[in-house]
Amino acid sequence: VxxxxxxxxxxxxxxxxxxxxxxxxxxxxxxxxxxxxxxxxxxxxxxxxxxxxxxxxxxVNLTTPIDAPEVWAAGVTYEKSKEARNYEATQGKLDSNTFYDKVYDAERPEIFFKSTAARTVGPNDPVYLRSDSNWQIPEPELGLVIDSEGAVLGYIAGNDMSCRDIEGENPLYLPQAKIWKNSCSIGPAILLKEAVEDPYQLKIICRIYRNDEKLFDGEAKVGQLKRTLNELIGYLIRDNAIFDGTVLLTGTCVVPPNEFTLSDGDQIEVEISDIGILQNPVRLASATV
Ligand code: DO4
Ligand code: MG
Structure with missing residues (x-):
């Protein structure tokens, strides 16, 4: 700005x-x-x-580096996400064979619609908590900025805010567990594709602070992704209308402990090597109306 x-x-x-x-x-x-x-x-x-x-x-005051017309997201693309989802859906019976296990191994990945430009926020904007969920977490993800043909233009950090209780209750509730006002943040910069030799070497770090104290810190590498980035783009653009500047989030690889839920006033940081730190305060959605 x-x-x-x-x-x-x-x-x-x-x-x-x-x-x-x-x-x-x-x-x-x-x-x-x-x-x-x-x-x-x-x-x-x-x-x-x-x-x-x-x-x-x-x-400088940073804002979203792109007004992405749409944000899509891939899911269960890292083992960590599969394990967390199984915990939600089975109340901890980790030996069961769920649809999360199936999608992790299936040829077709999970791809879902996450956000529109009006719902997407940028650096330092608040991300909101749903009032009807008691188990909410940030999902730090590598975002691909693509054009209408699916060509990668650059890389961006993203936060796919998620309600674990709503999703765990019934997979058909996924849109409610994923989409609400200020439930998606992207930024702080776009790392140009031509400046990256190997995107699988990028590191993703998530930190959560409460009252200036660090409550959670976790990291992973894009190399732990079960699929290729091109495979995810291939499924997104197949027989679809995709617009220049669309962002595809590629799934979470860092999940806070099962007993953790976000609170009003928390601060989230999603850092990706060479892209920067995407910071967002957490607020109750209901406090803003
Ligand atoms: O199945 C639900 C969503 C998964 C997801 O958002 C992720 O793995 O990042
Ligand atoms: Mg996600």
């Missing part, structure tokens, strides 16, 4: 220097690069080499 309180696209260097870019949004720079037959990274690098910036990342 710039001095006039307007949204401003910017590039951030690895040493956290901010370079304002003369584009209205992320897709505008992607289209311009295509017109010039260049990669987005090339266009950004050319511009940055001509800009003198003294602004540091901590001086």
């Amino acid at each position: 710039n001095d006039r309180n307007q949204k401003q696209l910017a590039a951030v260097s690895i040493d956290n220097i901010v370079f304002d870019l003369p584009y209205s949004d992320f897709m505008a720079i992607v289209y311009h690069a295509r017109e010039q037959g260049k990669s987005t990274l090339q266009v950004v690098s050319d511009l940055v080499s001509k800009i003198e910036s003294k602004k540091q990342l901590e001086e």
Whole structure:
């Protein structure tokens, strides 16, 4: 966000220097690069080499780096998620063979609709708690920013807020366990595809703070994903209408302990290596109406 309180696209260097870019949004720079037959990274690098910036990342107010028209999400793509879901659905009888075990091994992945631009928030915006759930957690996930053909444009961090009790009661309640006001956060930056040699090396970390005390800290690597990223995109775009700038969250690999539930006032951090830290405070949805 710039001095006039307007949204401003910017590039951030690895040493956290901010370079304002003369584009209205992320897709505008992607289209311009295509017109010039260049990669987005090339266009950004050319511009940055001509800009003198003294602004540091901590001086600017961050907002969503892309107004993703839709956010979709894949599920049960990591063993950790399968185990947590089995616990919810079977009240801890982990030896049962559930639909979560089946989808983990099936050829077709679980892909669900998560959010629209109006429901999606960015860095430092509150994520909301549902008033009818007593078991809510953040799901830290790698997001793929894709175009209408399914080509990956970049990587982003995401939080797929989830209600474990609603989902565990009945899988048909999944949309209610996943979609409500401010239940999806993405940001703080898009790591350009061309800048990443191997996305499976990216590390995902989740931290939860309550009263300034760290309550939870967990990490995993995208390399632990059961499927390939292209496989997930392939199923999302199959016979579907997908729009430029769509985000596909690729599933959670870090789950807080079963006895944990989020509370009003908690702070969530989702960090992905080379992307940055997506921070969101937690608020009761009912307190905002
Ligand atoms: O089956 C429900 C959703 C799974 C999910 O969101 C995840 O694994 O991240
Ligand atoms: Mg998820």
